[in-house]
Amino acid sequence: MPATSPVQRADAARNRERILAAARAGFAEPGTPLSMAEIARRAGVGMATLYRNFPGRQDLLEALYTDQVDAVCAAAAEVEGSPGNALIAWVHRFAAFFASKHQIAAELLAQAEGPGPVLDRSRERVLAAGRPLLAAAQEAGEVRGDLTLEQVLDMVIAVSAIHGDPEYSRPILQTALDGLRRG
Template identity: 40%
Template sequence: MPPSIAGSTRAELARLIHPPLRADARRNYEAVLAAAAEVFAAGGPDASLDEIARRAGVGNATLYRHFPHRRDLLVAVCVDEVEKLCVIGEKLRGSSTDALESWLHAYIHHVRTRNGLAAAFVAGDSEDSVFVAACRAAVGEVATALLQDAQQAGVIRGDLRLDDLLTLANAIAMVTESSDRSHAENLLTLVVEGFRPRSAS
């Protein structure tokens, strides 16, 4: 079993959120989080908090009890999304030689549908900069582990760098943001073929 990836960075991110322990409160918290991810994805970081509460099936007072400020909710959604990408990466490691490609599909879908969330922190203060750096570090450690696995298995070129890999993945996500998901998947398949050693093509 491969070792846990991005553990320390993920622990730092987890300390930024405070899910309730009581079962009913935890359900409301998770409902708000899921609704917020959808509403922010569709309307950006300034989307209506009233709409989030309505979709979650809770009152505004419940939303503000868990997330007193909009930033608190944005941070919680981002941490949750990053954690999901990390968990996907851990589950994929060792599952097949295509684990990296499978994770890149999930990563590109994340960037295509959640890009507005990151934008909420890019132009922020130093605290926001530290938060964005921690999110990128967690994702980067996942990608590094998967890339190294693929290179050691001989299915991806040994000279491929992480920065190049994620730059291309982000580019695919950006240029296909307004098109069908299959367009992004087809482009990624073509790009990954270029990553393979000639003997593995």
């Protein structure tokens, strides 16, 4: 069978998804150090398969981060409701994304000499996806007109930095988001 047969490509794609799923689940466990060997074990693949898909840890982290940014950006087009409600729903999605990917982003920053192109591009993509939601909500008079999307997302990031479990920080975030609404 040739090396580029459709069966092998499908198998390779499944292996890549298994690796990403195992890494995603592993990074969701707070405080658990996650080695490449542990990711391979959880995915049920060998180290050669892992490194064929992701030559280094940074490659894997960037793929995980990019997948989640894709989901947040796609969510901007999927939220429903009035413009204000759509914005708030999307900001909640962003908050969940940020909380779950904080460890990955921190490791990406630690490995690089600064934010790097993946984090920079990701921020710009998220802002581009969310700006129409904020503009529509502001034009409809449903949210304050004196804030930029950068300010709104920085507020969410600041709330996410508060120590405590999600049950502790959820009402704090909701109070902050309630402050976006016009009185």
